[in-house]
Amino acid sequence: MIHIGIIGLGAIGQRLIKQFTEHPEVEIVAVCDQLESLANETAVSLGGAQAYTHYESLIADEKVDLIYVAVPPKFHHAIVLEVLRAKKHVLCEKPLANSLEEAQEMYEAAKEAGVVHAMNFPLNYGPGATKFSDMIAEKYIGELRRLQLTMHFPQWPRAWQQNDWVGKREQGGFVLEVGVHFIQQTLKIFGNIKNIQTRLELPVDREKCETGIIATAELEDGTPVLIEGLSQVAGEEYIGFIAYGSEGTLSLENWGQLRGGKIGEELKPILAEDVIPNKIIDELVKAAKGEVSELYDFEVGYKAQRVLEELRKI
Ligand SMILES: NC(=O)c1ccc[n+]([C@@H]2O[C@H](COP(=O)([O-])OP(=O)(O)OC[C@H]3O[C@@H](n4cnc5c(N)ncnc54)[C@H](O)[C@@H]3O)[C@@H](O)[C@H]2O)c1
CATH class of the missing domain: 3.30.360.10 (Dihydrodipicolinate Reductase; domain 2)
Structure with a gap:
């Protein structure tokens, strides 16, 4: 069983919760949102997952093996770097970061951490x-x-x-x-x-x-x-x-x-x-078990960010 923690329980976080709960080999054990009521309600709806309002606490939770980061883009960098420091697997929402510098730092840190690092680019699975x-x-x-x-x-x-x-x-x-x-x-x-x-x-x-x-x-x-x-x-x-x-x-x-x-x-x-x-959660589970999988990693996220930042240059 792979134990999941989710940080960010808004529109897209909720969408993936459904997909996680459908997989027999994963269990969502902890959720976090800075909105306390949202964290508590989501934890209850999951049958008693641990609720947190500070992401550091969820990352430090020893039960959690893999963390899905679904907060708005400017918070990806700080949160994902903390996950990588804790050497836990990470699935990050797109875009990888909110600048090219942030994206590069995250990609470098992911390579060094030696964990599974994946992006949620759902088109690839449709x-x-x-x-x-x-x-x-x-x-x-x-x-x-x-x-x-x-x-x-x-x-x-x-x-x-x-x-x-x-x-x-x-x-x-x-x-x-x-x-x-x-x-x-x-x-x-x-x-x-x-x-x-x-x-x-x-x-x-x-x-x-x-x-x-x-x-x-x-x-x-x-x-x-x-x-x-x-x-x-x-x-x-x-x-x-x-x-x-x-x-x-x-x-x-x-x-x-x-x-x-x-x-x-x-x-x-x-x-x-x-x-x-294909389903991203199936692929994540395979990767966490060390099997061959179809994931789009932080290198893919970084390369997309390079183009993205050129396009949004003012
Ligand atoms: N892959 C996709 O198809 C897809 C689609 C839509 C959005 N997204 C991405 O998903 C991410 C979230 O988007 P959304 O539409 O769900 O946003 P949202 O604003 O609906 O939800 C974000 C949630 O994160 C919480 N949050 C913010 N900062 C936090 C922090 N520091 N610690 C804990 N919780 C925090 C907010 O309270 C909120 O509940 C974004 O990166 C967005 O680009 C991806």
């Missing part, structure tokens, strides 16, 4: 993005001509994520929150991203995050990458990760839906039913 990646490898689109990421939000922060940080410039914004997932996918599927030129639309209020981005970059072989995003627009939320190739187009939309077509054809839905989705 059928849609997996099939997108497989079809690119099988040359469904031929040779890539252009890669495009489009992120449109009627409202940012979104209705389900009304907190005190995701709308602020310091550690929020959709480039950081949403863009980082697709930066990681780009690095994984298409390789290095270079020559980043970015133009942000920023509100007059310096505390508030970007409302738009137009950025261009290149893959290692010079293939252009276009990143464009806008919030406070009419219509529905739309996230498109689109690969235009010499023979066709493939588009991963709204996180999991695939559409594709050959040149001259319509874009049609492509089902990913043949792909068996």
Whole structure:
């Protein structure tokens, strides 16, 4: 049995609690949130896990083997470094950190600690993005001509994520929150991203995050990458990760839906039913037992942060 401690019990922390509780070989033994009522309620709902309001106490709890860090980005650095000092396995929410310097320090410390260090980049475990990646490898689109990421939000922060940080410039914004997932996918599927030129639309209020981005970059072989995003627009939320190739187009939309077509054809839905989705908790358990696993570690988080920080440069 692997004993889990969770720090940060907000929107995403709660989402992963469900996945942890579904795994027969893990038990959540401790939870922590600076909001005492939230820590207590969550502990009760888990049938008597230990509740903490200070992360240091949870990390020091001898029962805990693996710690999931789901606090807002600017707290990842201090908390994860403390976990690594205690030589415990760690799963960290994305983005790895809130600056490149922090991310590098965390990556170096993780390598030295010799523990499992993983990031929660859920696209990698879903059928849609997996099939997108497989079809690119099988040359469904031929040779890539252009890669495009489009992120449109009627409202940012979104209705389900009304907190005190995701709308602020310091550690929020959709480039950081949403863009980082697709930066990681780009690095994984298409390789290095270079020559980043970015133009942000920023509100007059310096505390508030970007409302738009137009950025261009290149893959290692010079293939252009276009990143464009806008919030406070009419219509529905739309996230498109689109690969235009010499023979066709493939588009991963709204996180999991695939559409594709050959040149001259319509874009049609492509089902990913043949792909068996993986689960991050299964992979974490394998890694903690020393088995081969599919995890995206702090090196992946650090490399994504390098691009992320270029994009959010003001
Ligand atoms: N992987 C994904 O798909 C995904 C999706 C959304 C958010 N996230 C990431 O998850 C993290 C959390 O996001 P969220 O939307 O759940 O935020 P949230 O604000 O809803 O929750 C964060 C929680 O952490 C607590 N907290 C803050 N500082 C703390 C501290 N020092 N010690 C203990 N508790 C503390 C807060 O009280 C709050 O309950 C962020 O890094 C975010 O980028 C990941």
